[in-house]
Amino acid sequence: MWKWFHQLASPPHFYRIAPTFSLVLLLPGLALIAYGVYAGLFLAPMDYQQGDAFRIIYIHVPSAYLSLMAYMIMAVAGGIGLIWRMKLAHAVAASAAPLGAWFTFLALATGSIWGRPMWGTWWEWADPRMMSELILLFFYFGYMALRGAIDDTAKADKASAVLALVGVINVIIVHYSVTWWSSLHQGQTIMAKEGPAMDPGMLYPLLANIFGFTLLFGSLILRRTRTEVLFRERRTRWVKEMILAPEGQR
Amino acid sequence: MMESLAMGGYGAYVWTCFGLAAAVLIINEWRVRARQATVYKEIEVRIKALEDSA
Amino acid sequence: MTNPERHMPSMTSGLLAVARRDLLLAWKRPGDVLNPLFFFAMVCTLFPLAVGPSAEQLTFSGPGVLWVAALLAMLISLNSLFISDFDDGSLEQLLISPQPLPLVGLGKTISHWLTSGLPLVLVSPIVAITYRMPGDVVLVLMLTLTLGTVSLSLLGSIGAALTVGLHRGTALLSLLILPLSMPVLIIGANTVSLAAGNETYSAGIWALAAYAVGTLSLAPYATAAALRISNE
Numbered sequence A: 001m002w003k004w005f006h007q008l009a010s011p012p013h014f015y016r017i018a019p020t021f022s023l024v025l026l027l028p029g030l031a032l033i034a035y036g037v038y039a040g041l042f043l044a045p046m047d048y049q050q051g052d053a054f055r056i057i058y059i060h061v062p063s064a065y066l067s068l069m070a071y072m073i074m075a076v077a078g079g080i081g082l083i084w085r086m087k088l089a090h091a092v093a094a095s096a097a098p099l100g101a102w103f104t105f106l107a108l109a110t111g112s113i114w115g116r117p118m119w120g121t122w123w124e125w126a127d128p129r130m131m132s133e134l135i136l137l138f139f140y141f142g143y144m145a146l147r148g149a150i151d152d153t154a155k156a157d158k159a160s161a162v163l164a165l166v167g168v169i170n171v172i173i174v175h176y177s178v179t180w181w182s183s184l185h186q187g188q189t190i191m192a193k194e195g196p197a198m199d200p201g202m203l204y205p206l207l208a209n210i211f212g213f214t215l216l217f218g219s220l221i222l223r224r225t226r227t228e229v230l231f232r233e234r235r236t237r238w239v240k241e242m243i244l245a246p247e248g249q250r
Numbered sequence B: 001m002m003e004s005l006a007m008g009g010y011g012a013y014v015w016t017c018f019g020l021a022a023a024v025l026i027i028n029e030w031r032v033r034a035r036q037a038t039v040y041k042e043i044e045v046r047i048k049a050l051e052d053s054a
Numbered sequence C: 001m002t003n004p005e006r007h008m009p010s011m012t013s014g015l016l017a018v019a020r021r022d023l024l025l026a027w028k029r030p031g032d033v034l035n036p037l038f039f040f041a042m043v044c045t046l047f048p049l050a051v052g053p054s055a056e057q058l059t060f061s062g063p064g065v066l067w068v069a070a071l072l073a074m075l076i077s078l079n080s081l082f083i084s085d086f087d088d089g090s091l092e093q094l095l096i097s098p099q100p101l102p103l104v105g106l107g108k109t110i111s112h113w114l115t116s117g118l119p120l121v122l123v124s125p126i127v128a129i130t131y132r133m134p135g136d137v138v139l140v141l142m143l144t145l146t147l148g149t150v151s152l153s154l155l156g157s158i159g160a161a162l163t164v165g166l167h168r169g170t171a172l173l174s175l176l177i178l179p180l181s182m183p184v185l186i187i188g189a190n191t192v193s194l195a196a197g198n199e200t201y202s203a204g205i206w207a208l209a210a211y212a213v214g215t216l217s218l219a220p221y222a223t224a225a226a227l228r229i230s231n232e
Helices: A002-009 A011-043 A052-084 A087-119 A128-149 A153-185 A200-232 A237-244 B002-009 B011-053 C011-028 C030-051 C055-078 C080-087 C090-096 C101-130 C135-163 C169-196 C202-230
Strands: none
Touching: A002 A011, A002 A087, A011 A052, A011 A087, A011 A200, A011 A237, A011 B011, A052 A087, A052 A128, A052 A153, A052 A200, A052 B002, A052 B011, A087 A128, A087 A153, A087 A200, A087 B011, A128 A153, A128 C135, A128 C169, A153 C135, A153 C169, A153 C202, A200 B011, A237 B011, B002 B011, C011 C030, C011 C101, C030 C055, C030 C101, C055 C080, C055 C101, C055 C135, C055 C169, C080 C090, C080 C101, C080 C135, C090 C101, C090 C202, C101 C135, C101 C202, C135 C169, C135 C202, C169 C202
C-alpha cells in the first residue's frame, strides 16, 4: 500500500497514469450528469411550494458542495505538503484553488438567480449560506493572489498552505458568526426548511448530479495537477527524455 | 414540449442556471486542455533549442 | 561558568525584549502610531458626510461605522509589523536566535497591539460621542474593540508574516486579512448594536473573548511558520 502510494506520488509516474484515471472518472461522471440533468429537468415532480424554480437545486447544491470540497482538498493537500514535504500534494493544492473558485462562483450565481423568483431579490444579505459562500470566494481570491505574488514555487507552496490551514478554522467560524448575524436581522423566513424526506423522484437526480459533478471535478483536478507537475518538473531529466522520445512513446 | 421548456414561468431562471453550469464546466475543460498544450509546447521548444545548440 | 542558568535566558525574556524594543522604536517614530488613528478619525468623518448627519442615522450606523473604521485602521498599521525588521536584516537574527519563534512573534504582536489597537480603543469614545452614542454603549464599544483588536493584531501578524518581503505586499495583505477578520467585525459591530438597542449582548462579548483566546493560542504558531517560510 505504502509503496504503491509512493510510486503514485512520483511525478513521472503520475504524469503517465493521470490521463487514464482522469478518463475513468470523466465518463461515468458525464453519464451521471446526463441522467441527473434530464431527470431533474423533466422527470422529477414539481415542488408544491416553489414550482419548477426548485429545479435550480440540481446545479446549486452540487456546486456549493464542490466549493467546500475543493477547499478541503486544498487545505489537506497543503498540510500534507507541509508536513511530509510531498511535492505532488502542493501541485494538487495549486490546482484545486481555481477550480474551487469557479464552483463557488457557480454556487453564488445560481443561488442569486434562484433567489430572484423565490425571495424577490437577486441578493439576500441576510441569508447566511450566501454570505459564507461569498466570503469563501474572497478567500479563494486571497489564496490565489498570495500564490501569484511569490515567484519561488517552493515558497509559494508553503506560504499558501499555511494560509489554507488558517482559513479552514476561519471558514467554520465565518459560518457560525454569519448564521448568528442573520438570526438577528432576519425579518421574514428566508427559505422553507427542507422537509425530512425528499420525494425519491426529486432526490435521485440530485444525488446523481452531486456524484457526477464530483467525478468531473476529480477528472479536471487530475489533469490540472498533471500540467502543474509538468511545469514544475520542466528542468528535470524525465521531462527532457519524454519530450525527446520518438512520437509513439510519450 | 414547449410547456415543459417554459418551466411554469420560471424557464428563464432555470435555463440560465443550467446554461451557466454548462459554461463553467466547458470553460474549465477547455482551460485544462489549453494549459497542458501551452506548457508542453513551451517546454518542447526550450528543450529542442537546447538540444540543437548542444 | 558555575551558574549555567545565567547564560540561559528564560522562555519569555525574548518576548519581553522584542516587545520592549518595538515599543521604543514606536516611541521614536510617533507617525507610525498616529497615522492609523488619524485615518480612523477621518473615515468616521466621511460617513456622516456621505449618508447624512441626522441623529437617527448616526445612532443607527454608528456601531458599524466605528467598527469598520477600526478594522481598516488596524489593517493599515499591520503593514509595518515586520517590514522594517525584514529590510534591515534583524528579522533574520531573530529567526536564528535560540528563543522560541512563536514567542518572539508574539512579542512583536503585543507591541503592535499596544501601539495600534490600544490607541484606537482609547480614541473611540471621542468619536462615539460625536455619533451620539450613550455612555453605557460606549463602554460596550470599548470592550468589544479591546477584545476585537487583540484578535485582529494576532490574525494580522499571520498575514504580515506571509507577505513580508513581497513587492505588492500592502494590497495583498488586505486581501488575505479581510476574510479572516470578518467574524470579528460581525460579532463586534452587532454586539454594540444590540447594546444600543437595549438588548442582551453578553453572548457577543463571550464570543469575542473566546475568539481572542483562540487566536492568542494558535496564531503565534502560524506566524512563526509563516516567518520561517518567508525568510527561506
